[in-house]
Amino acid sequence: MIHEKSLIRPENLKTHDKLVIDGVDVSGHWSTFIQSRVVTDYNEALQDEIAALPGGEHIHRCWQCGSCTNACTVNAVNPDFNPRFWIYLIRMGMESELLRDKDIIWQCVSCNKCTYACPRDVFPEGVMKATAHWLQLKGHTPKSKSTIFDEVFAEQVIATGKIEEGRTIRGFFARTGQPLMQDWLVEMAKRVARRLPFKQGIAMALAAVFRPRTRKWSKARAALTEYVHEQETRQRKALNLE
Amino acid sequence: MAYYPGCALEGTGHAYNESTKAVGSALGLKLDEVKDWNCCGAMEVKNIDPKVQTYLSSRVMSIAANEMHAKVVMAPCNGCYHNLKKAEYDLEHDASSRETVARISEKAGHETYQAGQVETIHALDWIKDGVGEEELKRRLKNSLKGLKVANYYGCMYTRPRHIFPEKDKGPGSESTLQPHFMDDLLAAAGAQNVDFPLKTACCGGAHTLSDSDTSTQLVLNILRAAEAAGADVIATECPTCHSGLEMHQVRAEKVLGEKTTVKMLYFTQLLGIALGVAPRKLGVHENVSDGMEVLKKIL
Numbered sequence: 274m275i276h277e278k279s280l281i282r283p284e285n286l287k288t289h290d291k292l293v294i295d296g297v298d299v300s301g302h303w304s305t306f307i308q309s310r311v312v313t314d315y316n317e318a319l320q321d322e323i324a325a326l327p328g329g330e331h332i333h334r335c336w337q338c339g340s341c342t343n344a345c346t347v348n349a350v351n352p353d354f355n356p357r358f359w360i361y362l363i364r365m366g367m368e369s370e371l372l373r374d375k376d377i378i379w380q381c382v383s384c385n386k387c388t389y390a391c392p393r394d395v396f397p398e399g400v401m402k403a404t405a406h407w408l409q410l411k412g413h414t415p416k417s418k419s420t421i422f423d424e425v426f427a428e429q430v431i432a433t434g435k436i437e438e439g440r441t442i443r444g445f446f447a448r449t450g451q452p453l454m455q456d457w458l459v460e461m462a463k464r465v466a467r468r469l470p471f472k473q474g475i476a477m478a479l480a481a482v483f484r485p486r487t488r489k490w491s492k493a494r495a496a497l498t499e500y501v502h503e504q505e506t507r508q509r510k511a512l513n514l515e
Numbered sequence: 516m517a518y519y520p521g522c523a524l525e526g527t528g529h530a531y532n533e534s535t536k537a538v539g540s541a542l543g544l545k546l547d548e549v550k551d552w553n554c555c556g557a558m559e560v561k562n563i564d565p566k567v568q569t570y571l572s573s574r575v576m577s578i579a580a581n582e583m584h585a586k587v588v589m590a591p592c593n594g595c596y597h598n599l600k601k602a603e604y605d606l607e608h609d610a611s612s613r614e615t616v617a618r619i620s621e622k623a624g625h626e627t628y629q630a631g632q633v634e635t636i637h638a639l640d641w642i643k644d645g646v647g648e649e650e651l652k653r654r655l656k657n658s659l660k661g662l663k664v665a666n667y668y669g670c671m672y673t674r675p676r677h678i679f680p681e682k683d684k685g686p687g688s689e690s691t692l693q694p695h696f697m698d699d700l701l702a703a704a705g706a707q708n709v710d711f712p713l714k715t716a717c718c719g720g721a722h723t724l725s726d727s728d729t730s731t732q733l734v735l736n737i738l739r740a741a742e743a744a745g746a747d748v749i750a751t752e753c754p755t756c757h758s759g760l761e762m763h764q765v766r767a768e769k770v771l772g773e774k775t776t777v778k779m780l781y782f783t784q785l786l787g788i789a790l791g792v793a794p795r796k797l798g799v800h801e802n803v804s805d806g807m808e809v810l811k812k813i814l
């Protein structure tokens with residue numbers, strides 16, 4: 274009962290301090306009502322739109338067993354994070370219900386525990402990524418910090434073939450407007466510096482200045498840039514954007 | 516054997532790179548670094564486009580196969596290992612992945628990788644299959660006796676199951692539910708493996724900076740479980756997991772006031788110690804958590 278109640282939105286639970294219906298006193302906690310509601314605004318294209326984005330392809334296979342949510346890493350930290358439920362809403366076209374959770378869907382950490390548990394090869398991890406992507410493309414949410422990190426990272430890989438972590442981290446903090454000098458990062462650097470020989474510290478600083486790159490990468494860069502652009506256009510078309 | 520260190524091993528995972536090479540030479544296992552390798556796409560590029568990630572990983576395998584004529588690629592980083600395996604699977608089973616990779620490879624001016632040209636293995640397979648526990652025991656200089664170890668494998672080494680067709684094949688093979696290759700090697704080196712329930716739990720590595728509070732919570736669960744199991748040290752086999760555990764151990768202390776004292780060491784650092792390699796050659800001083808504190812017990 275307690276679990277079921279958590280699935281009902283608080284604003285749909287009604288208790289009355291003083292209410293008598295047909296002579297029966299239904300005041301107070303013992304007579305909690307669940308407000309009935311009528312859903313009229315189905316988005317019948319919702320499942321197809323999610324399925325058109327990378328990772329969402331197999332959403333139609335879901336038979337709602339709940340193994341994904343049961344195995345989910347983020348669900349264990351936040352019970353509102355519920356892949357099974359969101360897959361249900363998408364398949365039913367209940368867009369406005371889905372939008373109530375729009376700010377947490379991006380938090381999937383790609384651990385693939387759901388994929389491991391799913392008996393229907395839905396690849397729920399992919400569905401989470403496709404859904405987060407859909408929310409952003411449709412303008413329902415701003416780009417999440419996770420997406421910004423992915424973009425900073427991918428831009429660097431496509432440009433140079435390799436990643437220099439220091440540069441990626443600085444790029445991410447700059448683009449999300451956060452100070453780099455976070456207490457705990459400073460503390461971590463201090464702990465390493467205490468034991469690091471001077472020569473090695475210099476070598477690491479130099480690696481940050483001369484960014485590593487893959488030789489003979491320019492053609493790959495051009496081909497990847499073109500491909501990514503092509504895919505963006507295709508996705509926007511599938512979602513009927515502009 | 517072609518060696519694919521990957522970007523992290525040139526940065527935060529530098530000590531993993533050093534200790535992998537040191538263990539290799541102590542055991543007489545040869546490694547040839549893949550020429551002009553590129554990033555495999557890590558955890559991030561697939562979220563921009565999965566096929567870009569497939570291409571990136573395929574290029575590494577293409578160089579190993581077509582330019583170095585290697586049959587095996589060894590990747591010590593779980594992320595690299597996972598992505599090469601995933602690309603292998605997709606190229607074998609999905610025509611549109613094959614088509615996209617062929618198109619990009621042609622424009623990029625190198626041979627297209629064909630599924631089956633190489634086999635990708637992890638550093639754990641490399642030592643377990645290349646040397647084995649019996650031989651390792653014979654070469655021990657410095658038993659890890661008395662060291663209590665929690666073996667932590669993370670997500671990417673075993674999940675999703677379908678990209679690891681060689682696992683779960685019965686005795687002798689690796690298990691995706693209860694992985695044990697690292698346990699086996701460290702036990703052979705004399706360590707006492709503790710019963711650790713969170714071997715394949717997630718450290719939140721994908722969101723280590725973008726959702727740090729969740730990552731800190733997930734890491735704290737892992738550190739606490741290791742301590743509850745009586746471990747002195749958590750053995751790791753992935754640079755992302757390793758630095759995630761280290762970072763969020765500090766963050767948990769600084770931000771939540773939750774202090775844990777268990778240390779983190781790469782399994783190659785532990786094996787190196789057992790084989791008589793000097794801690795400095797294994798980069799033990801580069802770790803954020805001070806591994807020397809526990810190694811003192813046995814050195």
Ligand code: SF4
Nearest residue numbers: 345381382384385387
């Ligand atoms: S991949 Fe995402 S949805 Fe799946 S179990 Fe992990 S956190 Fe949950």
Ligand code: SF4
Nearest residue numbers: 335336338339341391
């Ligand atoms: S585990 Fe798979 S089939 Fe079961 S509810 Fe989740 S996605 Fe659907």
